[in-house]
Amino acid sequence: MQKIALITDSTCDITKDLIEKYNIHVIPFRIIYSNREYRDGVDISAEEVYLNLENEVPTTSLPSLLDMENLFDKLEGEGYTHAIAVTVSSGLSGMFNALRLVSLERENIKCHVFDSKTISLAEGGIVLKCAEMLKENKSFEEIIEALPKLRDRMECYMVMATLKYLKKGGRIGKISGTIAEALNLKPVIRVNEEGVYDTHDKVRGRKQSIKRLIEIVSKFEKPGEVYVVHGGAEEEMKFLADQLQALPNVKSVLLGGNTTPVCGVHSGPGLLGFAYLVEE
Template identity: 45%
Template structure:
């Protein structure tokens, strides 16, 4: 009997309760310090990264081949016959290519690997919808559902400092430095190719958060939608943003979600944003 599993990587930012509910399997990215290494979300949590970031900014790396093959083997033991792996954007990580290479040589499961062209709770929502579909749909139907959700997703985020994006090479050094000097706060989105881009710019953190709320209102007023307010070391502000949008349309499902350690390394403490889509 056919049984389809859904696998993703630890950059999906889905709450643990959702991952458990749908038996979603996680491939942990790695957080690497000079003298130690952790598996993202399994052996280290975001706050630990933020607490130590002044002393050392770690690097990140792909899931290991051992971890990936271990998940494949586990699925075989659990009676799965097929698996869909939905990864974070191949424009931001080599995870997609790594998984695809290993999946091509693995003959105990039929495996499809799908590049979400996104990350964080944008990826998380795609994965969750795929997992809901997995019970009674074909692999092609599940992947088509993933594509539909990807096309519907709206959102963006703002950072208190651009220092960590600049250090990680994910924003131009000049742009990042000028932004800091002028207190410019770009609201950053992810485009159809899975790369970062600037949606708009504001001056100052409070104006940026106000702009995020306006973006939600403009997009979802009088509509029914799913939303995750995401944060990195800014839980109080994330809860306040979620509280402020309760009367904007009808929230079918809402999360306040902390970004994974692997993403927090690149953004630093002080991130707030949202990912949402209309039903």
Template identity: 45%
Template sequence: MQKIALVTDSGSDLTLEELKENNIELVPFRIIYPEKEYNDVLEISPDDVYNRLKEHIPTTSLPSIDYMEGVLNRLEKEGYTHVIMISISSHFSGTGNSFRLLLEDHPNLTSFVFDSKTLSAPQGTLVLMTAKMIRDGLSFEEICEKLPVLRTQSHGYFTIDTLEYLKKGGRIGSVAGTIGSVLNIKPIIWVSDEGVYETYAKVRGQKQALSRLQKIAKQELDKYGDCDVTVLSGGADDLAQKLYEMIKDFEHIKSIRFSKIGPALGVNTGPGTVGVSLQEVH
């Protein structure tokens, strides 16, 4: 009899309520200020970080090895036989690889570490879908087979107010060519199939950025059919609410929810980030 545990890192931007309701184990990134270190989600909220960004940009670090080891030890004690870990894109963090190495010392746990090659709501949606598959009684092998397919059906786009934070965090990647602070150019960014940031489009001004996200959402829904949709806010709740109102009545939206971009990601995107995530439903 398989007893399957589900683990994710805080790059998935799931709330404490979502984690608890779906029996998901969290390994939190560390948010590091000069005076103190915090466990992402568990000890610090997105709003806490955004409110302090102007005075200080914290650094982020992998989840503690001791913390991850503690999770694995507890799962074994609780009788779990299998572990599925869904990590943030390996291009942004080595969390998945660290967890995989720790699992080598736990031969009694049959494991699968899945590189989501994405982050935030797209990653979180994959985690929630996996939790549902576990509840529905799918086997470990069936779930491992389905996850790569589900990832190809995940689509996410966001716009940021400034490139400053991506540059400081060293995460700018293929977005580097998007230079437009003087012209008020706003990049529409997506995470490619390889799991890196790339520029999808460039528009002028915040209003046009929201309009383009609305257009992208409509195109994706018309192309793929029924989707679960998530509107993302990174210190931009008012903008996210506007985007929600702009798309909420579109055909093919099976469900729609909000998600806050969490601290570990927010320090790299900065305040004023808004986006939309679509997960195909078949």
């Protein structure tokens, strides 16, 4: 009989209550300050990261190999025979390759490591669908067969209140970022099919950027489920969720919390994003 563990990383942005409900095993990224290192979402919260950004913008790194090894040791000790791991996009992080290499060393657990080619609650949405399939007693083989189709049906878009931290982190050119800020331009960012960030559009001002997110969802031809997430912008997230829930093509809206600190380091406060899972 198969005993299947569900693994992901801390960029998935799944709330703690859902992690506990579905017994999801989350491997934390690392947040590194000049004098201390933290485990993402374990030793430090997104709120704490945002509050300290004016003093120091930390760096981020992959989870430690020890954390990965310890997780597999724990799973083996609990009698798991199989594991399904869904990771942040390989186009944005080395997590997929690192976890795959660790899993290959494990002879007692048959593990499938899947590249979500996305991030945040788009990645998390795939994980939650896997969790639902596990609840339905789907087999290891059935779930891994469904994963590519889930990925193909998932869209991810986001906007940010400021480009300041993308510039500091080297995620955007300083000159182009400064010009955009001077013109009050807000890029609407999409995670594309290759699993990397792509500028979908540019609008002027915060209100217009949120309006554009709503417009994007309204134009999906097929009905779908929406997952929304924020970074220090809870009230705006609730407004966005209410607007999306009123759209005829939206079947349901799942409210996330603050995006993981490892994402917050680069986005800064004011991130709003959604994932849209197109109906089959």
